[in-house]
Amino acid sequence: MRLPIRVVFDQRGEAPKRLTALVPIVSVLAALFFGAIFLLATGYSPIDTYTNMFSDGFASSRGVTDTLALSTVLICTGIAAAFAFQMNIYNIGGEGQLYLGMIGGAWAGITLGDHLPSLIMVPLVLIFGALAGALWIFVPAFVRSRLGTSEIVSTLLLTYVASSLIDYVIYTPDSFFRNPNTSFPQGRLVSASAKLQSFGDTRLYPTIFVAIILAVVLYWVVKRTEFGYRINVIADSPKAAHYAGINAKRTTMSVMLISGALAGLGGAMLIVGPYGKIEPSIVNLGYGYAGIVIAALARNNLAAIVVSGILFAGLRVGGEKLQISTDTPIHIGVMLQGAILLFALGGEAFRRYKIRVVLVRAVTT
Amino acid sequence: MNDTSHEVAQGSHHLGGVAPTALSAHNIVKRFPGVLANDNVDFDVRAGEVHTLLGENGAGKSTLAAILCGLYQPDSGYLLRNGKPMHLSSPRAGLQHGIAMVHQHFRLVDRFTVSENVILGSRDLGFRLNRKEINEQVAAVAESFGLPIDPNAVVGELSVGQRQRVEIVKALYQGAEILLLDEPTAVLVPAEVEKLFDNVHSMTKAGKSIVFISHKLGEVVEISDRVTVLRNGRVTGHVSGKGTTDTRELARLMVGRDIELNAQRATHPIGHEVLQIRNLSLSINEVEVLSDVSFNIHAGEMVGIAGVAGNGQRELADTIAGLISPASGSITISGAMTTDRGPIQAREVGLAYVPEDRLGMGLVPSMSILDNLLLTRDRKVIVDRTSIRPEASRLIDQFEIKANGPDHLARKLSGGNAQKVLLARELSGGRSATKLLVVCSPTRGLDVGAIETVRSLLNDARSAGQAILLISEDLDEVMSLADRILVLYRGAVVHETPGATASLSTVGAAMAGLLENGGV
Structure with missing residues (x-):
């Protein structure tokens, strides 16, 4: 039997502005609702859980600084993803580029000596991290721009290689990156001058400003510069780019290298910031993959990533603290992350179509 | 019926004993943001007839068709099927009433x-x-x-x-009794058009009704039992009687004024050599596309390339524009070698190029008119949109482009207006003053009014001393505009003739490959 209702999709010519802003908010709310079903089913109170999460993530001073601290790296991986996505290049290997950024940054921090002042060392570590991230995407970028090879596959697969590389440099007995003074495998600490001071007794580092400024600058670059103009032309119609003499290969290459460099920079920020060494547990944290969700939530708007990155960091921080303070499983946070992506992508349907539920009535004659 | 409409020929409702009305629309009003697409439109189609909706692009004929098949719902007005009211909430509901639309862009x-x-x-x-x-x-x-x-x-x-x-x-x-054909001939070659018309006849004989949507006068007169003319969303006339209608009168109803259907070659002086092509050959995937092509164009001269589609025309244009590197041969634009130097180099010495694909190649659909003007210009490192804005507004006025201003998105322009934006950009010069204009199928898919404008723009450019290469599959266009006609067949120039004395049969034979090396 068919229900006497029908869902009608009317395509919109242009998505209304308020919907563009509303969809991300509603997707987060929908994800929370979705999570509530699971919480209820497993015997937890969704209201208590979410209240705790919110106060841990956003409402306490400790929560706010922890959230901002985490958002530093998430903004980096978010803009890394969005910068490529907006040209229809799907660099989903930000995770691997982030690992390489850690390795590159740690190398500079260990090697370039104790004689350089912090003012030079910290930027050097960040630059080397970015270079290492760019290096990791170089081959995918080269084959994508020259041969059209799918960057989705190549960047994703290289992430597994990068993950093994982290294990290799930490667990190999004589590794350069391994701390020689401990029997337990740990990363070797970078020189003191390569480390930043956190604000007061928080875990927040000044790198947050670098991340935010970068997001805003890149937003401006795309809107206002010749380079951004080229990106927009290629994203819309490669044939028009060819017609106008825009070198699509070179632009594709540049965009991918920048994307990789941004993810790598995120990794290096972990070196100059909280860790000061390669932290092998990074492979379980998924900061690079989270960048994809953050980019989707911000609809690839580079400036909006600052907001979605902080929001996302808050959810994770709240989720983690929840496990410590109550016995709610940490996986609720991870599940919410996935649900947000799902609903953000699903929300696109609402932006592009006017969806109505209509009663099917007998045809009047 | 509103006050601007009038009966041209004898109104068919005066005739007795006609087939019953299968579908009718009454007082249809449909408004889109900023546009009144249908303004109190009446329309009806009988069983077994072809009723044509004629109008320029943007006249509202596609909107009316979309309402008739259930794709859109009217803001006011109503539909009758066999005299009984019906409400179409979707194309599927339309199908249930036996109404189906064949879209211009196939959905297969x-x-x-x-x-x-x-x-x-x-x-x-x-x-x-x-x-x-x-x-x-x-x-x-x-x-x-x-x-x-x-x-x-x-x-x-x-x-x-x-x-x-x-x-x-x-x-x-799916059981359609009423078929709406949206610009069905736009994509067809002449032989296929004939077949389509045969099919239409066999369908009407079987009692099906055809709503034929078109802006091509010739075919409308040939196929229609009745014609309803729309302009700016209003019905401006009904014409009935197959073959008895006057195309000039239809054109006037459609455009709202008298128009010149055949462009006249202006007399004008011919100056120095602007384009010189020597022994140009090109192969793509080991297939020879251009073979030893040589010709030149002078300032104030329009050279037309005639030929059946796919005989190397598009590649010739792309090669001159610097988009493709030839296998051999040379291209010189106002004395500067541009062979193999890329599109920017060619533009710097005065090339302008209007490609066949307007949206997606000539224009970037998601960008504004303003940004599209910048596409072939020198943009600086930081794009300066402020200083070009006045020029954009001026060009919109000068070329009579229907748009809300420089920020109007290219993909929201009608075909004719998109072509005007392209011409405005290319004729106004970018990296240097335009000396050579290469245009491909400049009027394809445009309505009568826009065709007239585009052709007069080309004539003006020629009078202003620009050299023009006109590549078109529309033989009439080439014959009526060009000073000199070259025929491309399998990538080679097989015939050359002055435009004024060109004979349709000789050029036609050359296009079909029946003249071997038949230069004048």
Whole structure:
């Protein structure tokens, strides 16, 4: 039997502005609702859980600084993803580029000596991290721009290689990156001058400003510069780019290298910031993959990533603290992350179509 | 009926004993943001007739058709089917009333076979498909209307004309009594148009009604039993009687003023050599596309390239524009070698190029008119939009582009206006003053009013001393505009003749490859 209702999709010519802003908010709310079903089913109170999460993530001073601290790296991986996505290049290997950024940054921090002042060392570590991230995407970028090879596959697969590389440099007995003074495998600490001071007794580092400024600058670059103009032309119609003499290969290459460099920079920020060494547990944290969700939530708007990155960091921080303070499983946070992506992508349907539920009535004659 | 409309020929409702009205629309109003697409429109179609909706692009004919088939709902007004009111909430509801639309851009799955496409969207098929039975049904429907087609053929391998036939068979299979054909001939070659018209006749003989949507006067006169002319969303006239109508009168109703259907060659002086092409040859995937092409164009001269599509015209234009590197030969634009130097170099010495694909190659659809003006200009490192804005507004006025201003998105322009934006950009010069203009199919798909404007823009450019290469599949256009005509056949220039004395039969023979090395 068919229900006497029908869902009608009317395509919109242009998505209304308020919907563009509303969809991300509603997707987060929908994800929370979705999570509530699971919480209820497993015997937890969704209201208590979410209240705790919110106060841990956003409402306490400790929560706010922890959230901002985490958002530093998430903004980096978010803009890394969005910068490529907006040209229809799907660099989903930000995770691997982030690992390489850690390795590159740690190398500079260990090697370039104790004689350089912090003012030079910290930027050097960040630059080397970015270079290492760019290096990791170089081959995918080269084959994508020259041969059209799918960057989705190549960047994703290289992430597994990068993950093994982290294990290799930490667990190999004589590794350069391994701390020689401990029997337990740990990363070797970078020189003191390569480390930043956190604000007061928080875990927040000044790198947050670098991340935010970068997001805003890149937003401006795309809107206002010749380079951004080229990106927009290629994203819309490669044939028009060819017609106008825009070198699509070179632009594709540049965009991918920048994307990789941004993810790598995120990794290096972990070196100059909280860790000061390669932290092998990074492979379980998924900061690079989270960048994809953050980019989707911000609809690839580079400036909006600052907001979605902080929001996302808050959810994770709240989720983690929840496990410590109550016995709610940490996986609720991870599940919410996935649900947000799902609903953000699903929300696109609402932006592009006017969806109505209509009663099917007998045809009047 | 509103006050601007009038009866040109004898109104058909005066005739007695006509077939009953199958579908009628009354006082239809449809408003889109900023546009009144249909303003109190009345329309009706009888069983077994062809009723044409004629109008320029943007006149509201596609909107009316979309309302008739249920794709859009009118803001006010109502529809009657066999005299009874009906409400169409979707195209599916339209189908249930026997109304189907054949869209200009086909909605077929290339990888599916003909019959798979035909049954796509049908309900009540059951879980398991009985292919044999379906194939027989599809073939039977097709043959009964003189539309022979192999049900097992893969759609991706069919010609455009055959694909259109699949769309029509699909509509008939779904039980359509009233078919709306949206610009069906736009994609067809002349021989296919003839076949389509035969099919239309066999359908009307079987009692089907056809709503034919077009802006091509010649074919409208040939196929229609009645014509309703729309302009700016209003009905401006009804004409009836096959073959008795005057195209000039129809054109006037459509455009709102008298127009010159045949452009006149202006007399003008011819200056120095601007373009010189020597022994140009090009191969793509080891297929020879251009073979030893040599010609030149002078300032104030328009050279027309005639030829059947696919004989190297597009590649010739792309090569001159620096988009393709030739295998051998040379291109010189106002004394500077541009062979193999890329499009920017060619533009710096005065090239302008209006490609055949307007949206997607000549214009970036998602960008504004302003940003599209910047496409072929020097943009600086930080794009300076402020200083070009006044020029954009001026060009919009000067070229009479219907837009809300420089920020209007290219993809929201009608075909004619998109072409005007392209011409405005290319004629106004970018990296240097335009000396050589290469235009491909400049009026294809445009309505009569826009065609007239575009042709006069080209004439003005020539009078202003620009050298023009006009590449067009519209032989009449080349014959009536060009000072000199070259015929391309299999990538070689097989015939050259002055435009004023060109003979249609000789040029036609050369296009068909019947003249061997038949230069003048």
